[in-house]
Amino acid sequence: MAGHPIRRALEPPARSVEAGDRRLAGIDPATVVRVTDTPPGVWTLVRETWRERRLAPRLGTRVLLKLVWGTKLGAWWLVLRPTMDTLGKALIFGALLGVAAPGGVPYFVYLLAGLIGWRLFDRIVLYATRSFDLYRKVMTQIDFPLLLAPLSSAAFPLVEVSVYVGVLLVAVLFFLTVHGELYLALGFESLAILGGLAILVAAGCGIGLWTSVLHGKARDTRLVMRYVLEFWLYLTPVVYPLTAIPPEYRMLANANPLTAPIEMVKLGLLGTGEVTLYPALWSAAFAVTAVTSGLWFFSREARRSVDIHGPGADEDEDEERDEL
Amino acid sequence: MQNGARPQHPDPEGSAAAGVDASAEPDARSPAESDPDWSDWLDGRPRRLKRGKDYSGDPKPLVKRAREAAEGLGKLAVASRESQGSYEYVWIQFVDGEVGLGRPCPVCGGTTLAKVQKHFLRCSRCASTLKAAGDWDVEAGVYAPPPRSPEPMALLDGAEDGRSGEEFAEILGARVLSSDARPIGGPLVGQDFVLHFAVRFLRPVDLALPRVRLSVDGAGPLLRVQPPHPIEPSARETLDARVGIPGNLLMPRTYSVEVVLLMVPDRARPLDYLRVTAADVLDFRVRKVAGQTLLQTTEGSSPFAWSLEARGDAPA
Numbered sequence: 001m002a003g004h005p006i007r008r009a010l011e012p013p014a015r016s017v018e019a020g021d022r023r024l025a026g027i028d029p030a031t032v033v034r035v036t037d038t039p040p041g042v043w044t045l046v047r048e049t050w051r052e053r054r055l056a057p058r059l060g061t062r063v064l065l066k067l068v069w070g071t072k073l074g075a076w077w078l079v080l081r082p083t084m085d086t087l088g089k090a091l092i093f094g095a096l097l098g099v100a101a102p103g104g105v106p107y108f109v110y111l112l113a114g115l116i117g118w119r120l121f122d123r124i125v126l127y128a129t130r131s132f133d134l135y136r137k138v139m140t141q142i143d144f145p146l147l148l149a150p151l152s153s154a155a156f157p158l159v160e161v162s163v164y165v166g167v168l169l170v171a172v173l174f175f176l177t178v179h180g181e182l183y184l185a186l187g188f189e190s191l192a193i194l195g196g197l198a199i200l201v202a203a204g205c206g207i208g209l210w211t212s213v214l215h216g217k218a219r220d221t222r223l224v225m226r227y228v229l230e231f232w233l234y235l236t237p238v239v240y241p242l243t244a245i246p247p248e249y250r251m252l253a254n255a256n257p258l259t260a261p262i263e264m265v266k267l268g269l270l271g272t273g274e275v276t277l278y279p280a281l282w283s284a285a286f287a288v289t290a291v292t293s294g295l296w297f298f299s300r301e302a303r304r305s306v307d308i309h310g311p312g313a314d315e316d317e318d319e320e321r322d323e324l
Numbered sequence: 325m326q327n328g329a330r331p332q333h334p335d336p337e338g339s340a341a342a343g344v345d346a347s348a349e350p351d352a353r354s355p356a357e358s359d360p361d362w363s364d365w366l367d368g369r370p371r372r373l374k375r376g377k378d379y380s381g382d383p384k385p386l387v388k389r390a391r392e393a394a395e396g397l398g399k400l401a402v403a404s405r406e407s408q409g410s411y412e413y414v415w416i417q418f419v420d421g422e423v424g425l426g427r428p429c430p431v432c433g434g435t436t437l438a439k440v441q442k443h444f445l446r447c448s449r450c451a452s453t454l455k456a457a458g459d460w461d462v463e464a465g466v467y468a469p470p471p472r473s474p475e476p477m478a479l480l481d482g483a484e485d486g487r488s489g490e491e492f493a494e495i496l497g498a499r500v501l502s503s504d505a506r507p508i509g510g511p512l513v514g515q516d517f518v519l520h521f522a523v524r525f526l527r528p529v530d531l532a533l534p535r536v537r538l539s540v541d542g543a544g545p546l547l548r549v550q551p552p553h554p555i556e557p558s559a560r561e562t563l564d565a566r567v568g569i570p571g572n573l574l575m576p577r578t579y580s581v582e583v584v585l586l587m588v589p590d591r592a593r594p595l596d597y598l599r600v601t602a603a604d605v606l607d608f609r610v611r612k613v614a615g616q617t618l619l620q621t622t623e624g625s626s627p628f629a630w631s632l633e634a635r636g637d638a639p640a
Contacts, residue, residue: 032468034437035438035462036436058413061408142417143417303441
């Protein structure tokens with residue numbers, strides 16, 4: 001127990017005793033204080049978080065500013081990262097490995113459509129995983145719903161994906177000028193993008209709820225998740241079309257719950273995705289399960305996870321040691 | 325903010341309907357140099373203030389003012405500083421109080437507290453949000469009260485000032501009793517008598533020390549009497565205090581009685597004591613008997629006999 005020296009001298013530490021402990025003999029039972037640690041229910045967690053939803057954007061900007069602070073190019077990195085990511089993959093898979101996009105769509109545009117869906121999921125999981133690190137100081141010094149931490153960290157992925165969308169629009173305009181053909185799907189099928197993104201956001205948040213708590217308990221989680229997500233990226237038809245997978249393995253590909261939403265995004269943007277009912281339902285069920293189980297796990301374990309990290313667990317805290 | 329209902333405060337959504345945008349930063353409408361309306365913060369919700377917009381320069385003066393405002397409103401301000409590159413923020417939240425390890429709820433005296441976060445608890449009885457004093461790490465368990473300080477008198481012996489503690493106790497009144505406990509208007513010179521006064525504790529405090537001051541004709545205190553040890557009321561109760569005063573101590577004059585109650589609500593913060601004063605709570609006259617010689621009290625042991633008796637829970 002920390003405290004001022006005067007306080008320590010005046011106040012010997014309280015004694016933690018068990019009920020029935022003989023050390024309780026002679027102590028007035030009315031003066032014994034019981035501290036309970038009952039996890040809040042999921043509904044309580046959600047209700048309290050909704051009540052403080054106004055804090056989410058304020059917390060979310062932290063991730064954004066952390067990315068660009070201290071860099072020479074500053075906010076340009078918000079544009080450069082998606083652009084370089086897409087260019088690099090387009091060079092390797094499109095130019096070197098010769099992966100072709102279906103329907104005559106330029107591979108760069110096709111890749112961008114896939115990455116819009118994938119990066120939304122990927123970034124939500126990664127930043128949610130790190131969220132206890134990012135907000136730990138505030139989380140322990142101010143009483144606000146812990147669920148806001150992983151959910152607020154989804155703000156940055158939304159910004160980054162909007163940059164991907166911007167790059168896609170520029171690329172589409174470029175190819176419209178060069179090829180004279182508009183590669184965007186502007187029809188009823190465009191609605192598929194909403195379903196695809198909703199599933200990806202839900203799945204990302206659900207997994208992020210698990211990994212944010214696990215990361216608090218074991219910081220290896222973040223490193224493991226990087227590799228898991230990288231591996232998952234190549235299992236999912238993002239850089240290649242679903243049709244490139246041999247038919248005998250197509251069922252396995254559809255067992256991947258991210259296949260259908262990624263295809264839905266491609267279908268909605270370019271009209272080239274292959275979306276069938278059962279894989280889509282399976283993906284939606286996966287997302288719902290991820291969210292509900294994530295909320296359950298978070299409500300049970302988040303507080304303990306925050307407790308585990310000692311001061312200095314996050315390098316970002318060093319600059320904020322100044323006590324008020 | 326989990327685990328149990330919050331205390332009922334005005335609904336921010338309701339205030340929005342009344343023309344106050346509660347979803348915005350609380351003092352977004354205020355210029356950087358002016359403080360927000362702290363009474364809005366009684367809802368216990370955290371706010372983030374931005375340097376350059378809501379305050380200028382060092383946030384410490386702002387936090388200090390927030391703490392003072394919270395104290396004035398019967399709350400406790402907790403704060404956290406946040407840096408995001410060149411942007412600086414300070415989070416401030418008004419909670420209901422602070423509780424030491426093994427101590428009951430300072431608001432209602434409840435002895436079951438629910439952990440909310442690492443350094444926050446919520447009283448299961450009154451739903452007050454409490455900060456762990458000294459940032460002790462909240463862990464579930466059963467805690468016996470801390471051993472009493474061997475010298476609690478030292479905490480209050482020199483105390484004179486202190487902020488107002490009307491929320492914690494009130495002085496109900498005083499009267500003069502004869503030595504056989506009959507109410508009398510005033511003693512004769514040489515007649516031992518008892519000053520009886522009652523104090524009602526509205527909230528639990530760790531230590532309390534009543535004092536009686538007698539003065540004559542508005543001059544400074546002629547006599548200051550206090551018991552040898554402070555009392556340790558652990559619950560809401562009414563205290564009957566009686567101090568026996570030797571009859572040969574007072575000159576035949578009219579005396580004004582002032583009762584002062586000094587309190588330490590939390591031993592963890594011994595210097596933060598409270599004071600309740602009832603000036604001129606009683607006037608009485610010491611009447612002289614013809615031909616009587618006045619005696620002086622001897623030095624050394626106190627000539628005053630104190631009796632402090634609690635008579636159970638105070639009425640609501």
